[in-house]
Amino acid sequence: MSKYRYFIYARKSTDTEDKQVLSIESQLSEDHALAKREDLSIAGVFIEKRSAKRPGRPVFNDIMRRIAAGEADGIISWMPDRLSRNSIDSGQILYDLDENTLKDLKFPRFWFENTPQGKYMLSLEFSQSKHFVDNLSETTKRGMRTKVERGEFPGLAPFGYINDIRTKTIILDKRHAPLARQIFERYSHGDQTIKDISAFLLAHGAVGRNGKPMNWEKIIGILRNPFYYGQFVYWGELHDGRHEPLISKSLWDKVQKVIEQRSHKMSPESSPAVFCGLLKCPCGMSITATTKTRTQINGNFHSWTYYHCSHKSKVVRCVERPVREFLLLPQISALLAEFSLPTEAVSWLSDKITSVENTEIGKNSSVSENLRGQISELAKRQSVLLDSFLDQDIDRAIFVAKKNEIMSEKRNLEESLENLERDQNCWVEPMRNWLTRVDSICSAIKNCDYGEQKRLLLEIFGSNLFLKNKNVVAESDGKSNSPLNHIWFSLRETNKKYRQNGGQKNFCQFLEPPFGFEPKTYGLQNRRSNQLS
Numbered sequence: 001m002s003k004y005r006y007f008i009y010a011r012k013s014t015d016t017e018d019k020q021v022l023s024i025e026s027q028l029s030e031d032h033a034l035a036k037r038e039d040l041s042i043a044g045v046f047i048e049k050r051s052a053k054r055p056g057r058p059v060f061n062d063i064m065r066r067i068a069a070g071e072a073d074g075i076i077s078w079m080p081d082r083l084s085r086n087s088i089d090s091g092q093i094l095y096d097l098d099e100n101t102l103k104d105l106k107f108p109r110f111w112f113e114n115t116p117q118g119k120y121m122l123s124l125e126f127s128q129s130k131h132f133v134d135n136l137s138e139t140t141k142r143g144m145r146t147k148v149e150r151g152e153f154p155g156l157a158p159f160g161y162i163n164d165i166r167t168k169t170i171i172l173d174k175r176h177a178p179l180a181r182q183i184f185e186r187y188s189h190g191d192q193t194i195k196d197i198s199a200f201l202l203a204h205g206a207v208g209r210n211g212k213p214m215n216w217e218k219i220i221g222i223l224r225n226p227f228y229y230g231q232f233v234y235w236g237e238l239h240d241g242r243h244e245p246l247i248s249k250s251l252w253d254k255v256q257k258v259i260e261q262r263s264h265k266m267s268p269e270s271s272p273a274v275f276c277g278l279l280k281c282p283c284g285m286s287i288t289a290t291t292k293t294r295t296q297i298n299g300n301f302h303s304w305t306y307y308h309c310s311h312k313s314k315v316v317r318c319v320e321r322p323v324r325e326f327l328l329l330p331q332i333s334a335l336l337a338e339f340s341l342p343t344e345a346v347s348w349l350s351d352k353i354t355s356v357e358n359t360e361i362g363k364n365s366s367v368s369e370n371l372r373g374q375i376s377e378l379a380k381r382q383s384v385l386l387d388s389f390l391d392q393d394i395d396r397a398i399f400v401a402k403k404n405e406i407m408s409e410k411r412n413l414e415e416s417l418e419n420l421e422r423d424q425n426c427w428v429e430p431m432r433n434w435l436t437r438v439d440s441i442c443s444a445i446k447n448c449d450y451g452e453q454k455r456l457l458l459e460i461f462g463s464n465l466f467l468k469n470k471n472v473v474a475e476s477d478g479k480s481n482s483p484l485n486h487i488w489f490s491l492r493e494t495n496k497k498y499r500q501n502g503g504q505k506n507f508c509q510f511l512e513p514p515f516g517f518e519p520k521t522y523g524l525q526n527r528r529s530n531q532l533s
């Protein structure tokens, strides 16, 4: 249970600004789901049906007052724009976070943490919702709008590009473009920090406008900008740009993942006792670790760790005895080793995945061809519509109504296409990732990488590992809720049989008959790979 108490705040106005926003009920259900998931205590639920364009919302002001009075510590809300779309309310929230009268915010659809980075992201999000309102409240700036429709970004060129004043377009900045590309590549590997990137840029003579090395905000701003793969954000929407992309979308996605992971630091393996959170005591409580240190007479430090029941239960008197860490380590590795595969089996499986994937792609290509045709037809209709609006053949109301109709239909088709493409091989990516992890088992054991061993065991067993009589045991095997649960355990079965046969036969042949390798959970029971080939 978190130490904070939260107010839930849901808001939807009948104004145009909230057309796209979820209903109050749906917001509340996502908020409650988050509270349940993170075990947050709720001090009250508040609903407001007012616009947040201007300050002076009675319910919002009321909860801010109550929080200042100590009735709660934080707010759960669907998205930051539910809390504020104007600079005064945004400012108050950020100020209260700084002053620590408001201690935390939680959003089902937005990551926030009360740290300088979290507050920076929040203020960006706030200024974007304000920008959105600013734009809505103005009459359409036709010039700007058509520029956007043509795929021209109506603003200052980002790092690596320059505004060509002559042609009024954005072109590559020959000096900085290669650097911009390189920082995406460097950061995507996950082994460099923003500080490293800043130093790299400085070493190549790239600095911020003030002449100082680029700071965290600036570099994150670059790495998060879709401009570099060819799209840009305007009015909160993504548009296809006409400028030359510097990187691929997949590289950009990879970088987003790294940023995401970095912002969720506080990883369990950074704690000194590596197996905390992995094991449970048979009494139902969690296993925790204690490290003792002693200074020996010769001045050397001697330290040891032991794992033991947290003894939190008030009903059960736990009798389990503590275990020294060095006794635990070989048990953990041995348990994991049951799930490892020889290298040749890994590459055999990998080839197999590729061949099944290719068969499926062939089957679905005509359907997606057809969908693509319909989508491009709609795009044409959209541009004809825009032309007639600009020629003033139709008025704005008709234009907007028609455009929305087309956009919504287009989105439906695009979604069907995405679903088709995802479903046809929805098992491929999880399967490949799984295989990579199988492959990593051997090295995790060999390198005594216990953080990695713990991650793997958590995936395989979920919360079903117990420390019983100083032994690591798995209760209710195969009932873990990992989506790849079934496949981990059939892998272990196959391994066992192979070893019982004395390891004589080729392991790959041994895999074939009982071992269909797509996960059961993806609804593919009826077409397992070994039946397809």
Ligand SMILES: [Zn+2]
Residues within 6 Å of the ligand: 281, 282, 283, 284, 285, 309, 310, 311, 318, 319, 320
């Ligand atoms: Zn216990």
